[in-house]
Amino acid sequence: MENIILLFDHLKVFFAVLFFVLGAIIGSFLNVVIYRLPRHESLVFPQSHCPICGHRLSTLDLIPIFSYVALRGKCRYCGAKIPPIYPIVESLTAILFSLTYLKFGLTLLSLKYLIFISVLIVVSFIDLFEGVVFDIVVIPAAIIGLIFGVFGNLKDTILGIIFYAIIFFLIITLSKLFYKEGGMGEGDLTTGTMIGAFLGFKFGIVAFILSFVIGAIAGILIMLISKKGGKTEIPFVPYMSIASVLAIFFGNYIFAFYLNLF
Known part of the structure; x- marks a missing residue:
């Protein structure tokens, strides 16, 4: 033995x-x-x-x-x-x-997340250095995530896509109303939809909340270090990617912790 x-x-x-x-x-x-x-x-x-x-x-x-x-x-x-x-x-x-x-x-789940992680790395570093998200990367990736959903929990996958699509559409619309420059763009929407396809609704919510927490903390630190105040432009996709990776490995623990608060 x-x-x-x-x-x-x-x-x-x-x-x-x-x-x-x-x-x-x-x-x-x-x-x-x-x-x-x-x-x-x-x-x-x-x-x-x-x-x-x-x-x-x-x-x-x-x-x-x-x-x-x-x-x-x-x-x-x-x-x-x-x-x-x-x-x-x-x-x-x-x-x-x-x-x-x-x-x-x-497992098939490992393959799914290996593809997802690879895409996240590409879109994060391109957004970080170039400030752009290529739909030629995220849209096919979203389709791949949806295909994996067929072999898993399709309902959760579709809900994840809908959640990110709606919430980011609203955020982008509001940001354009209140900010002449900056704010979120269509790249954040397509990336979010791709994240929803891979993570589904449950883990998608975890990643969504974490992305804003991480983004807020990083944004404050960057503004303090750069001393540019509120004029510092911060790409959001890298924070979404970090949050997604945390959701992959710790999503169940984070979700359980949140439920135990109530």
């Missing part, structure tokens, strides 16, 4: 490491999407190259996380600094992939 338990533990560690490596590889591709999509470049051609000197990168230059550390954050050919965003995205994706496996195992 002890040998079986030990074997199970070894397999769990093996798969956790395997998902970490897989996440790092996927994260490397997500970096390509994050960089090229806003520039309307092909995700396939040309092959990966240094954006400064244009030299094509070799296989050794493209090993996720490791290459950045080995090269000390510089291009092998021209010595230009490599933005730290690359290892950050790779490491973040790797960690979240591994944690997803550890929580949900080798």
